[in-house]
Amino acid sequence: MATVDEKAPVPPTEDVEKDSLPRKHADSKILEHSHDADEAMKAFSGIDGEAITIDEATNKRLLKIIDWHLMPLMCVVYGMNYLDKTTLSYASIMGLKPDIGLKGNDYQWLGSMFYFGYLAWEYPTGYLLQRMPLGKYSAFCIVVWGTVLTCFAAVHNFPGAVAIRFFLGVFEAAVTPGFALLTSQWYTKNEQGSRVGIWFSFNGWGQIFGGLVAYGIAVGTERHGSAIEPWKIIFLVTGLLTVSLGVYFYYLIPDNQLNARWLKEEDRILAVARVRVNQQGIGNKHFKMYQLKEALTDPMTWAFFFFALVADIPNGGVSNFFSQLIVGFGYTEQQSLLYGVPGGAVEVIALVLNGYLGDRFGQRILFSSGGMLSSIVGMILIVALPLHNNVGRLIGYYLTQASPCPFVALLSLISSNVAGYTKKTTVAALYLIGYCAGNIIGPQTFRPKDAPRYVPAEITIIVCWGACLMDLYFIWWWYRRQNAKKARIRASPEYVKLENQEWLDLTDMENHEFVYTL
Template structure:
């Protein structure tokens, strides 16, 4: 449900924001064009902040999850499957048919990342300037088309061209999904969602292995006019095209044009991510943010991790089928035995994302996956060649290694603010990812087969260095949070309301914490509830919760009634009764005769609306006292009556009919003192 704070009349040359405060136009100029959300919030609520209760937030999150997560997960699974299809094809006759010799196959593995590398920064700029949903969908369709064309390749040169184009088309997927996640989800939700869609890399490996094995067995048994490896490329490519078209239809560019959200829910979907201290999109390139990204030590700490961690990834992802063959299994068995590795990745990523968000320690929780992978590589190196099962288990353990990569990706989504800075940091991170994946396949030299010991030692060293880098990132964020806490506690510091939509960077915004302990997050950061409790001096511990539940029930009822036919007699009667009752108690600003409808219930029935009808608040508004706290004290002492009844409960709600009859008890000495002070006593009063 929506909760709107009071707003004072707008000042000249200013932009209205919540709590009656205003942001001077110069601040907007300093921010080089505010986020697109600012205008939407102002148009929808006249600049007022909208408070969302738990029930409405849960309903919106459920709708968003059902529309975004399934498609993002499937597309990202195909993203991994499509770029690693070459690994399955390598043991299904592709190397022979394309006449690959020497290190040709290694270069095919690297060529994808050359395309990815060359297009990553242009892709980040296009993601910022182009409609996010549409551009991402077009890239998905194009990469499916390119992958299908691999079936027509007849030589090494053609394969190089296709792999290069495939890298270009897929360069937008990961940064685009990171932007979508930060756009739609709160910081508390981002780690789990990022881990979820990234975990479909593992599902891609599971499905890919099963499909490739089925095709290999089927063609071996029944024969085929098309080479089995070509069927794999055609099947995965055509499916990607289909899912890309669905993605184009379902995924919006932002909350404001989501066809599956009502007009009211679109605004609420924007408002629910206000707490991120970031916006939902800004199409203006800002040079100062670009420079800040280059100067930020975390940009290069992230980049260093991506470079070093993806040297092992580049080797393993392109050679895992051949690596399993080197353990003593057949080519067909390697397709099937690669499937459990995908399951390990899925479990590791989902568990790491959940634990990281729950404990508020994403980086530290993600280290467990990297340590597991390091132990797995050591097993592959140390165990004898005859121990096929043990070495295979070691390979499965290496599939837990992406957990820190995903944790850092989610930190870019949640901790890096300023749209230009965010896209720049993401681009540098993924460029480093490409460089690591280019180097990785070159460590698996044919002369080192079947053990590939130099490559495996390289992997262990890389993982060890990555752990040191992760520890540095954790330390840096902790120290920066302490510095920001000192800034917020300093004399003269003032938080600018609605600054969340000004496209400020994390360096400019002291309110943006770079690490959050979500165990205490609810109590420490529920600013709106605390603001309302302080403003209206709510003493009862359950008052806010009761108003919240009441508002949620009323909004839910209004939502259900609005789904009925407007001519339905039941709807007409109940709608009339609800609107009349809410207007008479003063919660709605307009009556039904004045044009109020069910939509006003969703907008105006708020916790603040009920709080404004409390006796102490009305006394303050009517000038009987100067503040609500004083009014509450006088009410509890029995100095106030409503009509003929003395009221001692500060939570008493005064309806419209009785608000003119709020006055002092005749015998109240407080009344005499106040009237004497204000020189309002007449001769009769002075004689009493």
């Protein structure tokens, strides 16, 4: 059962240290900003300073309720997020190119145009995610991007396709940072890595579902004919499904624990209390310039940005060209739709396994680097094996599908390791700006003159992933070093306990009680 007392400020299931801050911190910037605290303070306004104790049974009960109401829908929506932006790859071998008159580098630019829209709107959408109700704004974006995708079925030329891809990027820009915020809002640090891994793994499920749907449409229309072109059908199916999910998202996903209709009044307060251990709160609607400045001067912000930029050069190429890449291995166009499906399964298994092991052993970065190593080996196989070794090169492609593991690990670290709501939204926005820039560059490395092998692009991918591996180890070393520094500071006799310090919307640098996850 859950009780209110003055002894235990955090759930006993979490291994955390006592809440305390340096006296010099308490009597300066922290108190200066205490009037502008986190939304969570509203939940405790009538408890008169008493702390809440949550026993293990109550904590498990709450976690089960939260999981069943949030995770299934987040997973399916994220799978559609991946499928909707990569539907172009399926359509490219289903008659899209001749039907709308693509020539030269037009297809490469369509692949990049999505990320121009994403890039243009990423920081504004990060600001809106902070200022607007989180659940409602996310639902609005889902409905609109689904509507935009259905409009692709009416496209008849290259300029129209450019417009659709751009606005698809604009409205999909909210989903990844929004889901990262939802995860940090509802889950403790020890739960976040596995949850991010699960919902991000639905990229793989999206690839499995998309490949099977595209294959079914291609075979069905070939045998029985259709009133419209096959590539238009796949845009209509995926777009309308996304719109339906967006409407359901609006109904089910709350803005925070305090307005969750599927939680009882008492459970809403307990759901806030169980994440006290994060030292992050559940949201703050006020933009804080000092947190923006801290984000821009934090070395980890730029280490994250570098990783997203360089890692997504390969992602931008492979995600838009994987069907054509498989055709280049010697398979037919219809076979390429079907043979892309196991790649999605590899991604699902890799992400879920890495998320679980990373949280289980407290080493998200090191475990995720295994996915990067697997991807490098896979791409080396594609480059080095002879053309006639179709099976070996296809297996190499499957190995590359573990490459999202470190990207997802770092995304989960933005949830776990970046505190201060303005700082968190800023770092997430910059991370995804790097993601956009990399995905814009990626398709341009697959030049038409290099088809069907695309060797220069494949060598570029190997170099990029090697650089990312070094960046991952730097991030691990830096956080480990900072935790040691914080431990020494906390050991000082000058520290005193500050009431409700975890709800004051402090940054991870301000709060020396904040322990970084590795």
